[in-house]
Amino acid sequence: MPYHWQSKSVKTSGVEDMVLLSKIQESAIVENLHKRFLDDQIYTYIGPVLIAVNPFKNLPYFTDKEVDMYQGAALYENPPHVYALSDAMYRNMVSDWEKQCIIISGESGAGKTVSAKFIMSYLAKVSGGGPNVQRVKDVILESNPLLEAFGNAKTIRNNNSSRFGKYVEIQFGRGGQPDGGKISNFLLEKSRVVSQNAMERNFHIFYQLCSGSTSEDREQLGLTSPDYYYYLNQSGTYVVDGIDDVKEYQDTKTAMNVIGISSEEQTEVLSIVAGILHLGNISFVESGNYAAPADDEFLAFPAFLLGVNDQLLRTKLTSRIIDTKWGGKTESVQMTLNVEQASYTRDALAKTLYARMFDYLVQAVNQAMQKDRDDVSVGILDIYGFEIFQKNGFEQFCINFVNEKLQQIFIELTLKAEQEEYVEEGITWKPIEYFNNKVVCDLIESKKPPGIMLVLDDICATMHAQSEGADAKLLEKLGQAALPGKEHYVGFSAGFHVQHYAGKVTYESEGFCEKNRDVLFKDIIELMQSSQHRFIVQLFPDDIKTERRGRPTTASNKIRTQANQLVDKLMQCTPHYVRCIKPNETKKAHDWEGDRVKHQVEYLGLKENIRVRRAGFAYRRPFQKFLRRYAVLTPETFPEWRGSVIDGIKHLMTSVNMEPDQWQLGRSKVFVKNPESLFLLEEVRERKYDSYARVLQKAWRRFHSDLYFDNLKKKASSLVVNKKERRRGTINRNFFGDYLGLEHNPAVRSLVGKREKVDFAVTVNKYDRRFKCAKRDLIVTQQFLYLIGREKITKGMQKGQIIDVVKRKVTMEEISAVSLSPHQDDFVVLHMGDYDTVMETVFKTEFLNVLSAKYQHQTAKPLRITFNAALVMKRIDLWCCTHLDDCDEDDSVVCLFVRPSFCLSVCLSCFAIDYKL
Numbered sequence: 001m002p003y004h005w006q007s008k009s010v011k012t013s014g015v016e017d018m019v020l021l022s023k024i025q026e027s028a029i030v031e032n033l034h035k036r037f038l039d040d041q042i043y044t045y046i047g048p049v050l051i052a053v054n055p056f057k058n059l060p061y062f063t064d065k066e067v068d069m070y071q072g073a074a075l076y077e078n079p080p081h082v083y084a085l086s087d088a089m090y091r092n093m094v095s096d097w098e099k100q101c102i103i104i105s106g107e108s109g110a111g112k113t114v115s116a117k118f119i120m121s122y123l124a125k126v127s128g129g130g131p132n133v134q135r136v137k138d139v140i141l142e143s144n145p146l147l148e149a150f151g152n153a154k155t156i157r158n159n160n161s162s163r164f165g166k167y168v169e170i171q172f173g174r175g176g177q178p179d180g181g182k183i184s185n186f187l188l189e190k191s192r193v194v195s196q197n198a199m200e201r202n203f204h205i206f207y208q209l210c211s212g213s214t215s216e217d218r219e220q221l222g223l224t225s226p227d228y229y230y231y232l233n234q235s236g237t238y239v240v241d242g243i244d245d246v247k248e249y250q251d252t253k254t255a256m257n258v259i260g261i262s263s264e265e266q267t268e269v270l271s272i273v274a275g276i277l278h279l280g281n282i283s284f285v286e287s288g289n290y291a292a293p294a295d296d297e298f299l300a301f302p303a304f305l306l307g308v309n310d311q312l313l314r315t316k317l318t319s320r321i322i323d324t325k326w327g328g329k330t331e332s333v334q335m336t337l338n339v340e341q342a343s344y345t346r347d348a349l350a351k352t353l354y355a356r357m358f359d360y361l362v363q364a365v366n367q368a369m370q371k372d373r374d375d376v377s378v379g380i381l382d383i384y385g386f387e388i389f390q391k392n393g394f395e396q397f398c399i400n401f402v403n404e405k406l407q408q409i410f411i412e413l414t415l416k417a418e419q420e421e422y423v424e425e426g427i428t429w430k431p432i433e434y435f436n437n438k439v440v441c442d443l444i445e446s447k448k449p450p451g452i453m454l455v456l457d458d459i460c461a462t463m464h465a466q467s468e469g470a471d472a473k474l475l476e477k478l479g480q481a482a483l484p485g486k487e488h489y490v491g492f493s494a495g496f497h498v499q500h501y502a503g504k505v506t507y508e509s510e511g512f513c514e515k516n517r518d519v520l521f522k523d524i525i526e527l528m529q530s531s532q533h534r535f536i537v538q539l540f541p542d543d544i545k546t547e548r549r550g551r552p553t554t555a556s557n558k559i560r561t562q563a564n565q566l567v568d569k570l571m572q573c574t575p576h577y578v579r580c581i582k583p584n585e586t587k588k589a590h591d592w593e594g595d596r597v598k599h600q601v602e603y604l605g606l607k608e609n610i611r612v613r614r615a616g617f618a619y620r621r622p623f624q625k626f627l628r629r630y631a632v633l634t635p636e637t638f639p640e641w642r643g644s645v646i647d648g649i650k651h652l653m654t655s656v657n658m659e660p661d662q663w664q665l666g667r668s669k670v671f672v673k674n675p676e677s678l679f680l681l682e683e684v685r686e687r688k689y690d691s692y693a694r695v696l697q698k699a700w701r702r703f704h705s706d707l708y709f710d711n712l713k714k715k716a717s718s719l720v721v722n723k724k725e726r727r728r729g730t731i732n733r734n735f736f737g738d739y740l741g742l743e744h745n746p747a748v749r750s751l752v753g754k755r756e757k758v759d760f761a762v763t764v765n766k767y768d769r770r771f772k773c774a775k776r777d778l779i780v781t782q783q784f785l786y787l788i789g790r791e792k793i794t795k796g797m798q799k800g801q802i803i804d805v806v807k808r809k810v811t812m813e814e815i816s817a818v819s820l821s822p823h824q825d826d827f828v829v830l831h832m833g834d835y836d837t838v839m840e841t842v843f844k845t846e847f848l849n850v851l852s853a854k855y856q857h858q859t860a861k862p863l864r865i866t867f868n869a870a871l872v873m874k875r876i877d878l879w880c881c882t883h884l885d886d887c888d889e890d891d892s893v894v895c896l897f898v899r900p901s902f903c904l905s906v907c908l909s910c911f912a913i914d915y916k917l
Contacts, residue, residue: 013039016080018046018606019614029606030598037583037588043080046606047613049577053597054111057589062118065123071126074679082115086122089576093376101379101573105406106580107600108385108501109158109587116168116382117144123170123378128177136178138258139368140170143183146255146365149248150358151185153192154201154240158391159587163189163203164358165383165402167566171371172378180371185362186562187383187402189395190351191515193276196235197391203354204248206232209273212249221274222301231280231350238717258903259368261361272357275305276350282317284342291318291342296325306353307532316527317349318342344514349524356539364810378575381406381566385580386502394515397507398559400500401444401453405439406562407501411605413575418612421620425666425766432615434608437501443485444498445560452489452498453556455481460517460554470513477564502603518555556734579604616665617671619678623649626670630681632688656684709735716849723867725824726845735846739763740777747804748777751788756781760850765840776807778841780850783858785810785830787837807836812858818848819871829871 014035015021021028037053044051061081070083080085089100102119104112124137151164165187171180196202210226217223226232239245256266279302284291293299293314303310319336337345386403387396416436422429433741442452450458459474477888479491486501495508528540581600584591599839601607621629623645631637631648634655641648649670653663662677672678712735720726740761742749750756761782765773766787777788787808793801810832819829828844830837841847848865855863 013041014044016045017076017586018044018051018610021610024607026598026601026607026767029610030594033581033597033601034054034592034594037592041079043082045075045080046609048075048085048088049579049609049613050080050082051579051581051606052082052106052115053116054109055583055589056587056591058585059764067122067125070122074682076676076679082118082121085576085578086119087126089378089574090123090126090176092574093172095379096574097376099376099379099573100576101345101381101570102380102576102578103406103409103570104578104580105403105410106385107157107582108155108161108387110385110580110582110600112382112385112578112580113148113152113160113162115580119380120144120168120170125177131891133177133179136180136369138179139260139365140168140181140253141697142166142258143365144255145251146259146361147183147185149205149252149255150203151188153189153196154205154243155236156197156199157582157585159240159242160204162382162384163192163634165381166362167569168380168382169377170380171374172376174375181369181377182366183362184566185359186566187398187559188358190355191395193351193354194231194280194347196237197389198235199237200235200241202232204243204245205252205273206277207238208245208249208252209270209607210243212247213270217270219542220273221305223274223277226701229277230283231277245838259365260519261364264375265364265535268533269357269361271305271533272353272536275302276353278302278305279346279350282319282346284339284346286339289338290336291339293318307536308527308530312527312530316523316670317345317575320345320521320523345524346523348520349527351755352524353528353539353704360539367803371567379570385636386500388503388505388783392505392507393510394507394512394555396505397498397512398556400498400502400505401441402559402563402566403502404437404441404444404500405567408441409567409570409575410577411436412439414577414609414612422616425669425671427617427666427671430615432608432611434605435501439485440488440498440500443483443488445563445655446484449482449484451484452478453560455483456512456516456556457554460513463513463517463584471511473508474513475509503599516554516556518558519552579606617673619672620666620669622669627652630685632692633681633684652681656680705737709737712846712849715853716845719848719852719865720845720867724820724822727824737761737846737850739843740779748779748788751785751804751806752779753780753784756783759854760847762841762843762847767838767840773840776839777804778839780847780854780855783811785812785815785832785851812855815851815855815863817864817866818851819866820844820848821869821871822867823869827871 004515014032018029018032021032033044033051033053037055040055042055042059042060044053053599062083066081066083069078070081070087073084073087075084075088085102086224090100092098093100099314104115106112122139124141127133127137147166148160148162151162151166153163155161155163164185167184168197169182169184170178171182173179192202201207206229207226209221210223210232213870215219226238229644232238232637251268256269261269280296282298282302283294286292296310296314299310299314306313317337319334320341322332322334382818383402383406384399387399389396395702411434416434419429419431442451445453447454456474459470459477463470475491475496478489478496483489490497494510495506496577497504497506522544525540525542525544529537529542531537555914581604584593584596585596627637627641627645627648630652631641633652636651639647641651649665658677658680661671664676665671665855672681716735737759738761740748740763741851742758742761749758758779758781760778762778764776764778764787766776767773774789777786779786779788785808786806788804789807790802791805793799793803815830815832817831819831821827826840826842826844828839828841830839852863852865855861
């Protein structure tokens, strides 16, 4: 018999696993992805790695049907899908009790965020239940629209681009149910709050608030159309195809409620968002070589929304208090700012307000699903992808650095570590060359010799209040420094080039030093701490009185620390990979740019990944773990193998007849070559566990059924005692319920509802209107009574075959009464519906007991059971009878009154019948 994963009737396009490609070339990989993309097959495997191509449209295979199909199935049992990878990760976590993570990578617009949402929704659907579990699931799912509203924006390359990185850890209990979680966020693109490139937008929440808020809120927050606000009108783009700002604003509000953010705090958050918009409309003019607001009226509304004095806001935006030291004394001096400095201060306040509000939202999500202890977790990494724009600045430099670190993890674990493992384990292996991007990571973050970020920090440490000339000094020092991996760096007058793994990127150095300093002056902190709103004060807990010693923390230092902490966290988990590919720049379905896809295939290292996977082994496990997992396959190894672990493994492989070329023993691990061989082991293991489970289930069911039927007999006897004569040998008969053996009769069982529990099933003699006997299967469930018979097919290909059909199906409510005679016969008359049914069964007592119980349960009233020699029926027409006037068994004659003018008599001893008009 073939295993279930060996048979599929699904249409395939191209090759589902590119390890099986006949030619391992970039062009063959691109062509295979193209074929599948045109047929809306966006997922493809490279061994356990999932390749996902952005379809730029909604596809129909993300429903509950697919969830059921992929749940518990082997990875190759169904077509490639993100649900298959999610299920494999979830089952690995439960079975091995080890932390898992999914690393989703790809350039901006490749579909990383959507993949992360599909993974989270799948885990929420297949994991356990319960009120607390459901609450955690709701928080996890609702965190997506909330953080997308405040952290995503339209860029040139993506209409819903994540402008921050997040690592979502879903924590699970012993039963595999989610009972906690944590979100780590990093690298929010704060600069987007105050400026955007052409054809881009600010964060979604600003447009949602302008479009979706009520008239009352618009008046309270002073809102109008987006083109009125300087922070929104710089790009000239306000509406995005496929994004409904009004609907998404309601989704954002719903998410806040689910997460547990109070209505007062929601009002505070939205007031800050509106306050930032009004803050941006404060412009400055030169007045006596110093900055002054162009119109003081524009100070009032942001001051009102932020709860500060408008004159204090004016002072803090146009002047700054600096501390000077002279002769061991510290003196504070108020310095008046010029227009450029005042604008910078205003923007710094807006960016800091937004960033701290965003951190609060992440903290609120974490508090809603925090857990006392950390058992195991599934981590989902969603970070904005590699970016190459016309103008690339400090933000792109940091983004691309983090992507270099993620690429390094992929290389370390899928190319480098795998090949090194084969050598260490003594497996015959021919090395496969690949590009190791560690040299690029060192160029950026190395300490000795110092990389670009360290040189940048040195320059920032020597900067004073003025930043003029700092960027030029940075380029000069980078040109003189002995940078590690300097062959990947080229400087020029206005910036520098870095040869990243994804291609050459040109960075303009303007603003590098200022953005890296990320300084928030004391004056701004004092201003916010003077707010009348407690919520805003809590966002600024800074202690400005304590003098700081040492270098201030820079933005590059923060992102470098966060990136390395993230890498350490990922390395503690069993990794799974989704490599996302963007097929075009037009963002249209079925539009394919071959050169663009080929470039991504090259820099993602898919060809090398295929070569390593093809030449290597799909599965490896330490000896003890392997033997412990598959010991159940044979009686010699289960429950304990008495011998060497290697002999035990060989015994297991022999027992399943695995081909010798499909597995090898290393020095400490077992290596299995093809996934099909692994699935063979898993299939046999599942069948063994299934057989053992059936033994336990049968024993448990037998014990409880004995108790159940013992009580059933006691109840049944009360229905007929002193009312009907019983034959010998039936007093102590056991009740079994299912006399048809429906477990082994799927044809009959399929005629009953799939989720209906069968309480009684037996074959009876059913009498028709001519009193002709026919066999019927009587089945009683919780709601229905079935009479099932046989019919011969008279037409079609199956002509002449006998099939099972439902002759009659009635609800419990349709049954009005049941009639029996007081004699030792087996006749039962069911009064129901348009006509009654006469039948004969030796299990009438058990049937009556079950039927009365189900009837009582469904109708909340007792079933009427009558015992009388005269059994009344309706709608029966007889065509011929014999006379009973001379019958000797007078006491055995039963009268069936059909109509007032018609009487049918049946002798229950000799079964002679008669009628009288």
